[in-house]
Amino acid sequence: MEIVQTNQAPAAIGPYSQGIVVNNLFYSSGQIPLTAEGTLVEGDIKVQAHQVFKNLQAVLEAAGASLETVVKATVFIKNMDEFGQLNEVYGEYFHTHKPARSCVEVARLPKDVLLEIEVVALVK
Template sequence: MTHEIIHTDKAPAAIGPYSQATKGCANLFTSGQLGINPATGELPEDFTEQARQAFENVKAIVEAAGGTMDNVMKITIFLTDMANFPAVNTVMQQYCRAPYPARSCFAVAALPKGGAVEVEAIASV
């Protein structure tokens, strides 16, 4: 099976040996997106701003592959502090609408660049 590499300048460039996303058999798999602003390369200090930007980055990648957030079937969220769970739920509702995609949310010890949240998605495009 072959797959297509998806890249957009509207999301941060990969900071390691991976692609922003891959697409194959109508499925798109994004890499985890931190809340890094692709224009500045900066990570906001505020959790809600990081979460919003992480979802913006996922959205930009899904759109670069020809889809919309309505095509997202599964989201995985990584948090360094589960106290931010209510805030990330609020942000997610700004990007996904009912019926919501399936989702997993995990607490992790740390994220790259000192991020507080990372979001990845699987979409059908």
Template sequence: MKKIVYTKNAPAPIGPYSQAVRYGNLVLVSGQVAINPATGQFESGDIKSQTKLVMENLKAILLEEGLSFAEVLKCSIFIKDMNDFPVVNEIYGGYFKSEPPARETVEVARLPKDALVEISLIAGIDA
């Protein structure tokens, strides 16, 4: 059975999608960009500040389902400039203390709100 996941502690969707969807033992979290959940405004800072906010938004959505980054199975990272990869990777890595998930990182021409980074993930719930 499909369940829509929503928390006020992460940005409200800016289009026709959900923050996340729980389906069985999976939670599929939509791509997050650096939108401040308290203001709904895009934070157009540097790659470091954007990545930190994206990871915190993902964390808030996971917490809504009682999960942490330890249950993340797969992440997709989209970055505007592959030269920013070392900074993104360092911040991202700080959220995965052990057994990091599968992942891909792709450079893209443009992201929503002209963001520098967007990250989505899939987490698993033990039955």
């Protein structure tokens, strides 16, 4: 088991790691719209989603994976009425490769953000 850590994504805000690699699979912790410095990105769901994907790309790269090797994504969204807007941004990052995905509406997320995404990916 290998712990993944990069300063190109926000540090964990609790007792967990940014991700773990086990048997050539990378499991990310949920990424929220914080900058690598830990500043919350304000804005609508599209603005926040772009920051989440920036963070995911950073931890995937640190693990030796990429968006193209993601096999499963789990999306937690604060308001399902914003599902269409989220999908617009999501489709910019997964336009040809479309991993399996779950999306659930939740009552509250850390720091009251609008979304959180975690992924499972193959390590190259």
